[in-house]
Amino acid sequence: MSFAKRLDQIIKRIEKARLSYNRHHIVQLIAVSKYATSQQVRALYTCGQRAFGENKVQDLQSKSSALESLPLEWHMLGSLQHNKINKLLALKPFLFHALDSLQLAQAIEARSTDTLNALLQVNISKEHTKSGVIPEQALEIYTRINQTCPHIRLKGMMVIGPTPPATPSFSHAQALERAFAQAKDIFDTLPNASILSMGMSADFECAIAYGANMVRIGQALFAN
Numbered sequence: 093m094s095f096a097k098r099l100d101q102i103i104k105r106i107e108k109a110r111l112s113y114n115r116h117h118i119v120q121l122i123a124v125s126k127y128a129t130s131q132q133v134r135a136l137y138t139c140g141q142r143a144f145g146e147n148k149v150q151d152l153q154s155k156s157s158a159l160e161s162l163p164l165e166w167h168m169l170g171s172l173q174h175n176k177i178n179k180l181l182a183l184k185p186f187l188f189h190a191l192d193s194l195q196l197a198q199a200i201e202a203r204s205t206d207t208l209n210a211l212l213q214v215n216i217s218k219e220h221t222k223s224g225v226i227p228e229q230a231l232e233i234y235t236r237i238n239q240t241c242p243h244i245r246l247k248g249m250m251v252i253g254p255t256p257p258a259t260p261s262f263s264h265a266q267a268l269e270r271a272f273a274q275a276k277d278i279f280d281t282l283p284n285a286s287i288l289s290m291g292m293s294a295d296f297e298c299a300i301a302y303g304a305n306m307v308r309i310g311q312a313l314f315a316n
């Protein structure tokens with residue numbers, strides 16, 4: 093299938109999900125290019141896509157520099173090690189989705205001269221393999237970052253849905269809904285939060301049904 097066709101199908105699905113949530117609700121699509129080459133990113137850009145996301149600083153650096161001439165909006169989605177902070181800041185990402193602790197925020201603050209737009213990552217399903225602050229502390233940490241890190245501009249939150257079992261199951265569908273509903277409730281308590289980054293290839297329609305307004309889609313756009 094061509095990129096144009098895949099993108100078109102995803103956009104149609106997003107459109108349908110957003111209209112059934114609320115016709116005034118706008119959802120932004122981030123094309124996650126971690127499985128893609130720079131040429132494939134360029135091909136998707138030609139179809140009209142502008143926002144792309146990577147989960148490693150190194151990949152963000154190489155793709156954004158290879159495609160420097162295009163007006164792309166780059167999102168950093170993955171966990172950030174402290175020794176990569178300077179490198180990320182130098183790339184001036186449009187939005188960093190994985191601010192996952194107060195310690196990381198303060199380490200970024202100490203190295204910042206410009207402002208960094210960021211989302212607080214919340215570990216909504218409390219899975220040990222996932223990063224993020226625990227849901228019970230989200231508001232407190234969000235507030236602390238706002239108070240102590242003037243170079244970080246918090247725009248909202250990011251969550252990753254619970255990992256699906258190998259075979260589809262009803263209880264997973266319920267777990268997803270519960271997680272996304274809880275994420276929306278927390279999001280609504282955060283002061284001045286406007287972005288709820290929630291939903292990937294396997295679960296974005298459910299995420300939109302619970303109020304996601306930014307979805308991060310990789311496989312459904314780029315996998316063979």
Ligand SMILES: *Cc1c(COP(=O)(O)O)cnc(C)c1O
Pocket residue numbers: 124126147169170252292293294308309310311312
């Ligand atoms: C890879 C990744 C995605 C995209 O996942 P797909 O299943 O490929 O759509 C979204 N968010 C994060 C943080 C990722 O690492």
